[in-house]
Amino acid sequence: xxxxxxxxxxxxxxxxxxxxxxxxxxxxxxxxxxxxxxxxxxxxxxxxxxxxxxxxxxxxxxxxxxxxxxxxxxxxxxxxxxxxxxxxxxxxxxxxxxxxxxxxxxxxxxxxxxxxxxxxxxxxxxxxxxxxxxxxxxxxxxxxxxxxxxxxxxxxxxxxxxxxxxxxxxxxxxxxxxxxxxxxxxxxxxxxxxxxxxxxxxxxxxxxxxxxxxxxxxxxxxxxxxxxxxxxxxxxxxxxxxxxxxxxxxxxxxxxxxxxxxxxxxxxxxxxxxxxxxxxxxxxxxxxxxxxxxxxxxxxxxxxxxxxxxxxxxxxxxxxxxxxxxxxxxxxxxxxxxxxxxxxxxxxxxxxxxxxxxxxxxxxxxxxxxxxxxxxxxxxxxxxxxxxxxxxxxxxxxxxxxxxxxxxxxxxxxxxxxxxxxxxxxxxxxxxxxxxxxxxxxxxxxxxxxxxxxxxxxxxxxxxxxxxxxxxxxxxxxxxxxxxxxxxxxxxxxxxxxxxxxxxxxxxxxxxxxxxxx
Amino acid sequence: xxxxxxxxxxxxxxxxxxxxxxxxxxxxxxxxxxxxxxxxxxxxxxxxxxxxxxxxxxxxxxxxxxxxxxxxxxxxxxxxxxxxxxxxxxxxxxxxxxxxxxxxxxxxxxxxxxxxxxxxxxxxxxxxxxxxxxxxxxxxxxxxxxxxxxxxxxxxxxxxxxxxxxxxxxxxxxxxxxxxxxxxxxxxxxxxxxxxxxxxxxxxxxxxxxxxxxxxxxxxxxxxxxxxxxxxxxxxxxxxxxxxxxxxxxxxxxxxxxxxxxxxxxxxxxxxxxxxxxxxxxxxxxxxxxxxxxxxxxxxxxxxxxxxxxxxxxxxxxxxxxxxxxxxxxxxxxxxxxxxxxxxxxxxxxxxxxxxxxxxxxxxxxxxxxxxxxxxxxxxxxxxx
Numbered sequence: 001x002x003x004x005x006x007x008x009x010x011x012x013x014x015x016x017x018x019x020x021x022x023x024x025x026x027x028x029x030x031x032x033x034x035x036x037x038x039x040x041x042x043x044x045x046x047x048x049x050x051x052x053x054x055x056x057x058x059x060x061x062x063x064x065x066x067x068x069x070x071x072x073x074x075x076x077x078x079x080x081x082x083x084x085x086x087x088x089x090x091x092x093x094x095x096x097x098x099x100x101x102x103x104x105x106x107x108x109x110x111x112x113x114x115x116x117x118x119x120x121x122x123x124x125x126x127x128x129x130x131x132x133x134x135x136x137x138x139x140x141x142x143x144x145x146x147x148x149x150x151x152x153x154x155x156x157x158x159x160x161x162x163x164x165x166x167x168x169x170x171x172x173x174x175x176x177x178x179x180x181x182x183x184x185x186x187x188x189x190x191x192x193x194x195x196x197x198x199x200x201x202x203x204x205x206x207x208x209x210x211x212x213x214x215x216x217x218x219x220x221x222x223x224x225x226x227x228x229x230x231x232x233x234x235x236x237x238x239x240x241x242x243x244x245x246x247x248x249x250x251x252x253x254x255x256x257x258x259x260x261x262x263x264x265x266x267x268x269x270x271x272x273x274x275x276x277x278x279x280x281x282x283x284x285x286x287x288x289x290x291x292x293x294x295x296x297x298x299x300x301x302x303x304x305x306x307x308x309x310x311x312x313x314x315x316x317x318x319x320x321x322x323x324x325x326x327x328x329x330x331x332x333x334x335x336x337x338x339x340x341x342x343x344x345x346x347x348x349x350x351x352x353x354x355x356x357x358x359x360x361x362x363x364x365x366x367x368x369x370x371x372x373x374x375x376x377x378x379x380x381x382x383x384x385x386x387x388x389x390x391x392x393x394x395x396x397x398x399x400x401x402x403x404x405x406x407x408x409x410x411x412x413x414x415x416x417x418x419x420x421x422x423x424x425x426x427x428x429x430x431x432x433x434x435x436x437x438x439x440x441x442x443x444x445x446x447x448x449x450x451x452x453x454x455x456x457x458x459x460x461x462x463x464x465x466x467x468x469x470x471x472x473x474x475x476x477x478x479x480x481x482x483x484x485x486x487x488x489x490x491x492x493x494x495x496x497x498x499x500x501x502x503x504x505x506x507x508x509x510x511x512x513x514x515x516x517x518x
Numbered sequence: 519x520x521x522x523x524x525x526x527x528x529x530x531x532x533x534x535x536x537x538x539x540x541x542x543x544x545x546x547x548x549x550x551x552x553x554x555x556x557x558x559x560x561x562x563x564x565x566x567x568x569x570x571x572x573x574x575x576x577x578x579x580x581x582x583x584x585x586x587x588x589x590x591x592x593x594x595x596x597x598x599x600x601x602x603x604x605x606x607x608x609x610x611x612x613x614x615x616x617x618x619x620x621x622x623x624x625x626x627x628x629x630x631x632x633x634x635x636x637x638x639x640x641x642x643x644x645x646x647x648x649x650x651x652x653x654x655x656x657x658x659x660x661x662x663x664x665x666x667x668x669x670x671x672x673x674x675x676x677x678x679x680x681x682x683x684x685x686x687x688x689x690x691x692x693x694x695x696x697x698x699x700x701x702x703x704x705x706x707x708x709x710x711x712x713x714x715x716x717x718x719x720x721x722x723x724x725x726x727x728x729x730x731x732x733x734x735x736x737x738x739x740x741x742x743x744x745x746x747x748x749x750x751x752x753x754x755x756x757x758x759x760x761x762x763x764x765x766x767x768x769x770x771x772x773x774x775x776x777x778x779x780x781x782x783x784x785x786x787x788x789x790x791x792x793x794x795x796x797x798x799x800x801x802x803x804x805x806x807x808x809x810x811x812x813x814x815x816x817x818x819x820x821x822x823x824x825x826x827x828x829x830x831x832x833x834x835x836x837x838x839x840x841x842x843x844x845x846x847x848x849x850x851x852x853x854x855x856x857x858x859x860x861x862x863x864x865x866x867x868x869x870x871x872x873x874x875x876x877x878x879x880x881x882x883x884x885x886x887x888x889x890x891x892x893x894x895x896x897x898x899x900x901x902x903x
Contacts, residue, residue, distance in 0.1 A: 423798070441798070441799040443816070443833045458799040458816040460816070474801070475816075477818070477881060
């Protein structure tokens with residue numbers, strides 16, 4: 001922590017200048033942040049400002065729009081980009097109650113979505129921004145290698161299973177790590193010693209107020225660092241009672257350090273992240289804010305955006321309209337200029353309800369339409385829908401990552417360490433995580449099976465989420481968005497219809513109607 | 519069902535002949551069955567069809583000449599819709615000790631359930647029936663009528679009296695439709711209730727298995743009782759696990775012509791009929807599979823009856839809810855067999871009629887599917903016409 005602080009104090013956040021940090025790995029401290037809010041975007045109260053550490057750290061007593069206290073945290077990254085350092089704030093939300101029972105075991109950003117933590121999908125997309133390349137679904141396309149012409153480091157491709165070396169195995173399916181590849185990996189940092197405008201790795205600090213850092217530190221590190229984004233993880237947990245509204249002021253100083261705009265992202269969202277395009281769009285129109293919007297079929301369930309077709313200038317917002325006004329809704333991703341910070345009050349407010357409408361009236365808010373799929377994966381039902389859309393997109397962009405073979409139907413993502421038995425029918429729209437064992441004669445459709453789960457023979461699963469280390473018995477039938485928390489045992493020959501099972505439970509009786517099993 | 523009755527009768531030494539009396543229209547299947555039974559048990563077996571439904575006793579009186587032909591010492595009267603271990607020899611011994619016109623087989627039931635059956639009040643020393651009420655509305659006795667009787671030829675005299683009385687009463691009535699037709703005798707109400715306490719009717723109590731088979735669901739319970747009995751009387755009929763064969767748990771009957779895949783797991787209390795095909799990885803428990811049915815791979819059939827010639831698709835789940843009597847109470851009997859309660863279908867055994875086709879990967883739960891139906895989706899708690 002001290003090192004991080006020292007590093008941050010030493011260098012300026014803005015300029016992509018030489019990075020010199022004590023410690024084995026080089027990094028330009030570009031980063032931050034904070035644990036705060038559902039602060040900025042859904043208004044919350046920044047109640048603590050940790051001035052003594054001189055670190056851009058804020059913790060929010062976060063009141064979400066519902067007015068309930070939530071231990072929220074958000075994390076920020078700063079990304080060097082050709083036009084200057086851009087920062088990003090990712091709102092990772094509070095306890096993640098909608099995604100229970102999965103979030104009773106793990107913080108929401110670390111829940112695997114298509115075999116990669118939710119958070120990482122966005123972080124990789126952000127990390128790819130500076131290479132200037134188009135970002136594919138699930139992350140980047142190039143390796144972390146040094147671009148000799150431009151002199152900076154470009155990100156590596158996301159790996160399906162951590163041990164594989166990205167430079168040897170660009171598709172990430174090679175299996176156990178080749179020890180000689182350490183050289184390549186270590187080479188990410190090479191060339192950063194000494195002067196020169198090379199290598200700006202990302203430094204990512206995550207501060208979780210909802211979960212003790214000791215619990216998470218190893219986990220987060222294990223999860224994110226193998227992806228070789230050159231991101232260094234630091235953890236902190238604030239135990240002291242939340243204080244006053246300092247952190248908002250903090251964020252204001254922090255983000256207005258430079259005149260560069262910053263991203264604000266909702267971590268629950270999955271799509272084909274167009275961060276590069278968003279940045280360009282924002283600079284192009286030069287106003288204070290840009291919102292990513294997406295077209296949906298039933299806009300009246302959401303808040304609708306009315307905008308001009310050619311320029312994208314937003315005229316107004318309408319919450320849940322009764323008649324058809326527009327079919328574009330707020331996709332939960334914004335690019336804001338630091339000037340926006342002056343509009344934010346130190347009260348629990350919602351940025352969509354109070355700040356944006358004002359900005360729209362003043363003509364300062366522009367909308368960019370998202371191409372491709374979009375889904376808010378905060379609930380199990382939508383989590384599965386989002387998985388289907390994501391896999392479909394993967395089929396078009398990176399079909400080699402999907403599995404094929406006897407018994408595999410449609411879009412199926414299988415971790416290389418998963419085992420599938422004989423006479424199975426897997427798919428369409430299934431993702432099997434690392435260490436999953438599927439015995440003979442199992443039929444799985446439209447499900448997510450998380451790490452180390454074990455599905456015994458002749459079972460039939462449709463539209464389920466099977467949590468980590470679960471054991472599902474033989475001849476079990478599960479359907480209708482049944483969610484099993486961590487380490488659940490389901491006895492043989494049962495029927496689960498829409499059951500939501502809390503972790504470590506043992507189910508001995510059928511559940512014919514949807515309910516929660518505690 | 520009646521093969522159990524016939525088999526039990528054939529084991530009584532001195533059994534002369536078996537007569538089946540009913541209103542049922544005989545067909546090819548029945549004729550063949552009777553021929554096969556005759557050859558197996560070496561007894562003449564005949565079916566006598568009533569000209570009209572004559573109630574539980576009318577047929578006895580109507581065919582009295584056939585019954586008494588050959589001067590039998592006594593004749594057993596068995597209701598076809600019961601499941602029992604048929605202690606006929608014990609009844610015969612009791613009858614020979616003291617000859618009375620009527621000997622009933624009785625068993626015990628608990629207080630609330632006895633109201634669904636015929637209740638007998640007996641004299642504990644002499645075993646005479648002092649009082650008899652069929653399906654009372656208040657508690658009379660916890661001894662119930664099993665529907666298995668032993669009559670001596672003198673029993674026909676009271677039957678004649680009842681018959682003649684009914685005829686006279688019938689002529690006094692205007693509309694023939696309302697009164698039970700001429701010739702109808704209800705054994706329980708007309709004969710037993712009337713003669714109780716007059717030294718003519720006696721009861722023999724049994725502790726063995728007994729159940730009434732009124733609904734298809736109770737057939738499963740009866741099947742379990744019979745399979746349990748086979749462990750004692752005919753253990754060779756029960757399937758055993760053999761290498762290369764399906765895994766067997768508990769009491770399972772598999773017809774020799776059935777084809778069962780080795781990876782299937784059967785039991786407890788499963789009965790597989792003639793020519794049935796059971797695919798790989800099938801799980802069968804507490805179920806009856808009738809002739810010619812097919813269960814495809816990975817299906818799970820629990821507490822169900824699969825009708826003749828039906829097909830169940832891959833990964834389908836056919837499940838019912840057992841309504842068995844409380845196993846902890848030895849005197850518990852099947853409850854009254856109503857399908858609905860408060861307008862909702864009570865969860866019960868799932869029944870697939872003949873030639874029903876269930877598609878792959880669906881769930882049929884607590885439902886009744888009428889014959890020849892081809893389903894296209896899952897059903898729960900429904901009667902599918």
